[in-house]
Amino acid sequence: xxxxxxxxxxxxxxxxxxxxxxxxxxxxxxxxxxxxxxxxxxxxxxxxxxxxxxxxxxxxxxxxxxxxxxxxxxxxxxxxxxxxxxxxxxxxxxxxxxxxxxxxxxxxxxxxxxxxxxxxxxxxxxxxxxxxxxxxxxxxxxxxxxxxxxxxxxxxxxxxxxxxxxxxxxxxxxxxxxxxxxx
Numbered sequence: 022x023x024x025x026x027x028x029x030x031x032x033x034x035x036x037x038x039x040x041x042x043x044x045x046x047x048x049x050x051x052x053x054x055x056x057x058x059x060x061x062x063x064x065x066x067x068x069x070x071x072x073x074x075x076x077x078x079x080x081x082x083x084x085x086x087x088x089x090x091x092x093x094x095x096x097x098x099x100x101x102x103x104x105x106x107x108x109x110x111x112x113x114x115x116x117x118x119x120x121x122x123x124x125x126x127x128x129x130x131x132x133x134x135x136x137x138x139x140x141x142x143x144x145x146x147x148x149x150x151x152x153x154x155x156x157x158x159x160x161x162x163x164x165x166x167x168x169x170x171x172x173x174x175x176x177x178x179x180x181x182x183x184x185x186x187x188x189x190x191x192x193x194x195x196x197x198x199x200x201x202x203x204x
Contacts, residue, residue, distance in 0.1 A: 022117050023151045024087040030141045035134065037092035037107065037141055039084055044093055045074035047102045051126035058124055061163040061187045088112070090146070094125065094138050104129050107138050109146070117153035119146050123169075130165070136172040143173055147201045156198035160187055170197040174204065 030037040040048075052058045053067040053076075067073045083089040093103035105125035112119045121142060125135050139157075146152040159166035161180060171177075175197035185194035 022114060023149070025150055026087045027084055027090050027092060028145065028149070030092065030145055031097075032137050032141045034097055035137055035141070036095045036097055037138060038095060040077045040080045040091065040093045040103070042074065042078055042081060044103050045077045046070050047104075048077060048093075048106070049073035051102070051104050051128070052106070052124055055127055057127050059188055061160045061166070061189065061192075062122075062124060063187055065188065088114075090119070090142075090150070092138070092142065094134065096129075096134075105135065105138070107135075107142055112152075117151070119150075119152045119155050121155060121157045123157075133172075135169045139169055139173045143199065147204065153201050154198055156196060158185065158194045158196045160185070160189065160192045161195050162189070162192070167195055167197065173199070175199045176203070 027039050049067055049070040053073050056066050059066045080091050083091065091108035094105040094107060095101060095103055105123065107121065107123040109119045110122035121139065123135055123139065143155050146155055157170055157175065176199065178196045178198055180193050180195045182193050183191050185192050
């Protein structure tokens with residue numbers, strides 16, 4: 022692996038960039054306070070913009086680490102306002118694996134935005150940071166998250182029963198992954 026930290030990525034419609042402290046209001050408004058967005062996530066909806074600010078401030082500090090990969094998702098035609106989030110939420114350097122987590126404001130669901138973002142992050146992690154395996158998981162009650170993974174070429178590897186938890190409680194986890202050699 023060749024850690025290089027969070028770098029700006031561009032796709033046809035998106036800019037994936039580092040967070041700045043000023044993103045806290047957009048984060049709070051666009052997704053972090055929405056119970057529908059956080060329903061299957063592992064963190065509670067933010068109760069105030071101040072909570073979002075403390076989170077974004079921590080991420081900004083983490084950018085000093087070259088093994089920290091965390092992007093704000095911005096639509097090119099929407100100014101500089103983040104509408105979602107995508108990050109390496111876990112990694113295992115011994116097997117060169119990155120586990121990706123993501124969320125998107127409800128207003129932008131079902132438009133292919135998250136698939137476009139995941140594809141850009143996957144390409145970057147394989148081609149630039151030299152990871153070998155990219156994986157993610159979802160609650161089977163949230164099948165649209167799995168569709169994002171499938172659209173990006175990830176292969177279903179199985180469901181681990183009662184192996185995870187989210188804001189709904191203990192849940193199953195459907196795992197998907199893509200190896201560098203499968204692209």
